[in-house]
Amino acid sequence: AQSVTQLGSHVSVSEGALVLLRCNYSSxxxxxxxxxxxxxxxxxxxxxxxxxxxxxxxxxxGFEAEFKKSETSFHLTKPSAHMSDAAEYFCAVSDxxxxxxxxxxxxxxxxGTHLIIQP
Amino acid sequence: GAVVSQHPSWVxxxxxxxxxxxxxxxxxxxxxxxxxxxxxxxxxMLMATxxxxxxxxxxxxxxxxxxxxNHASLTLSTLTVTSAHPEDSSFYICxxxxxxxxxxxxxxxxxxxxxxx
Numbered sequence: 001a002q003s004v005t006q007l008g009s010h011v012s013v014s015e016g017a018l019v020l021l022r023c024n025y026s027s028x029x030x031x032x033x034x035x036x037x038x039x040x041x042x043x044x045x046x047x048x049x050x051x052x053x054x055x056x057x058x059x060x061x062g063f064e065a066e067f068k069k070s071e072t073s074f075h076l077t078k079p080s081a082h083m084s085d086a087a088e089y090f091c092a093v094s095d096x097x098x099x100x101x102x103x104x105x106x107x108x109x110x111x112g113t114h115l116i117i118q119p
Numbered sequence: 120g121a122v123v124s125q126h127p128s129w130v131x132x133x134x135x136x137x138x139x140x141x142x143x144x145x146x147x148x149x150x151x152x153x154x155x156x157x158x159x160x161x162x163x164m165l166m167a168t169x170x171x172x173x174x175x176x177x178x179x180x181x182x183x184x185x186x187x188x189n190h191a192s193l194t195l196s197t198l199t200v201t202s203a204h205p206e207d208s209s210f211y212i213c214x215x216x217x218x219x220x221x222x223x224x225x226x227x228x229x230x231x232x233x234x235x236x
Contacts, residue, residue, distance in 0.1 A: 032222065043125070043212050044163075044227040051222040090162060094223075106153045106165035106178075107214075107225060 006110035019078040023091030125228035142213030148193035149215035169196040
């Protein structure tokens with residue numbers, strides 16, 4: 001069984017400051033990891049994903065995340081926050097196709113972190 | 120990235136009626152789509168996996184007779200909430216799985232907000 005823990009339901013940073021959103025996972029197999037962003041009353045937009053290879057993954061809007069197997073973490077960062085980054089962020093995990101019979105299962109999501117940007 | 124649409128974006132219905140929500144992949148074919156449910160200020164919970172040409176696979180605790188899923192084509196999956204009740208009010212989001220190289224990614228629709236009076 002998989003699980004995702006996002007530390008901090010709310011994170012507040014000043015505009016221009018570093019953004020750090022934490023995500024830890026539990027999985028019995030090497031997982032695929034994702035970060036999604038959700039704006040109010042909208043669906044989810046993929047920010048970035050880790051499957052295999054380089055552990056530092058760069059995504060859209062200046063975000064990046066690093067997969068650390070030893071820490072079972074996949075924290076999301078952005079060097080300089082912008083007002084438009086204010087949104088809900090979800091970390092998610094799935095089993096790779098080789099473990100799930102040829103295709104990724106439905107995602108298991110963390111509870112989300114609400115990012116607040118202060119002017 | 121791949122585009123997924125949902126229709127309607129919001130719906131209000133009376134208790135006891137049925138509501139159909141459509142999920143379409145606009146620029147790709149999706150043999151597998153997923154339906155999620157999201158309560159206010161909470162995360163997404165997977166309801167079911169919709170497979171083109173076969174029966175949907177439901178997660179534990181999800182009533183398959185209440186939430187009917189039909190994946191009749193490679194670009195369309197529908198979720199019908201039958202005999203809706205106020206506790207079914209929620210934000211329903213679909214996603215479509217896309218094979219990108221050797222990996223799969225899910226792209227999400229914009230969601231449908233259901234309010235049952």
